[in-house]
Structure formats: structure tokens, C-alpha cells
Amino acid sequence: MRIGLVTVVVEEYDPAIAFFTGALGFELVEDVPARTNDGRAKRWVVVRPPGAETGVLLARADGERQEAAVGEQVAGRVGFFLHVDDFDAEYERMVAAGVRFVSEPRDEPYGRVAVFLDVAGNRWDLLGKPGGR
Template identity: 75%
Template sequence: MRLDLITIVVDDYDSAIGFFTAVLGFDLVEDSPATTNDGRPKRWVVVRPPGAQTGILLAQADGPRQAAIVGDQVAGRVGFFLRVEDFDAAYERMIAAGVEFVRPPRAEPYGRVAVFLDIAGNRWDLLG
């Protein structure tokens, strides 16, 4: 058994793809046309960190209810955790790319950690 995908609701597919691939270095695994349950067009967009098994389904908000949770999918908590081999290099690369860090790096028993926001405004821990 394994967790295959999680969903992050975003404002725009292409901006989210750009953030996750160009800024975070994820792989674009799939970007295929799809349809909603009522037949409207949408896309099936999956990104995944290199070498990871679990991917992220980027879902463009469809309607006011979904639009309302963009950037707040876990009610202001850190909901996503990205572990990297070289914390300092990843942190500096992300700063240079304009990623907003809301908490600076600190040492914890489980390693170094800094909290950043993704393109939608969701909180992530960068872990090293």
C-alpha cells in the first residue's frame, strides 16, 4: 500500500506548474486534458519531487467554494513537508527564486526547518 497523490487547489494550472517545477524543482509527471463530472474541460496535472512516489495533483479551483480555500487548505497550519538533502542550498535557491519564508531556519531535534508559502499561500516546512 502507498499514498499515490494528494491534491492542492490552486488559482491557475500554469502558474502552479511553474512554481512547483521551476522554483521547487519538482518533475511535471502529467498534464492531460480531462473533464468535470458535468462535462466541462479541466486538466489532470501531477507534479512530484524527483525520486518520490507520492505526487501532488494540482487542481484549479472550480467555483466559489473551492476558490475560498486556495492557500488555506489546512486552516493556516503547515500542511506539507518537503525534505531536502542540502537544506542550505535549497533554502538559498528558494530565496533567490522569490519564495516567501514566513519563519526563518531553526534547528529542531528532527533537523533544520523553515516555513515557506507555496504559490497558493499554503504553508510548507522545508526540512533538512
């Protein structure tokens, strides 16, 4: 058993793809036409970190309820955790790519961490190994 995908609700597909592939360095795994349950056109868009098994399904908000959830999928808490091998290098690369960090890097018992916002406004932890790099 494994988790294959998690969904991030976004306003539009293309800016979300650009953020995840450009700023975060994820791979675009799938971007194919699909249909909603009631037959309307949509896209099936999956991105994931290089070498990862679990991907992120980028789902364009459909209707008022989903539009209200953009950026608030976990009620303002950190809901996603991006583990990296070299925290300092990834942090610097992401800052240079325009990723908005809402906390400075700090050391916690579970690792080096800084909170950033994705393209939709959801909070993520960038996590490195304890003790820095």
C-alpha cells in the same frame, strides 16, 4: 499500500506549474486534458519532487467553495513537508528563485526547518536533517 497523490487547490494551472517546477524544482509528470464529473473541461496536472513516488495534483479551483480554500487548505497550519538532503543549498536556491519564507531557518529535534508559502499561499515546511546539512 501507499499515498500516490495529494491535492493542492490553485487559482490557475500554469502559474502553479511554473512555481512547482521552477521555484521548487519538481518534475511535471502529467498535464493532460480531463473532464469534471459533470463533463466540463479541466486538466489533470501532477508534479513531484525528482525521484519521489508521491506527487501533488494541482487542481484549479472550481466554484466559490474551492476558491475560498485556495491557500487555506489546512486552516493556516503547515500542511505539507518537503524533505531535502542539503537544507542550506535548497534554502538558498529557493530564496533566489523567489520562494517566500515566513520563518527563518531554525533547528528542531526533528531537523532543520523553515516555513514557506506555495503559489496558492499554503504553508510548507522545508525540512533537513537534524544538525544542519
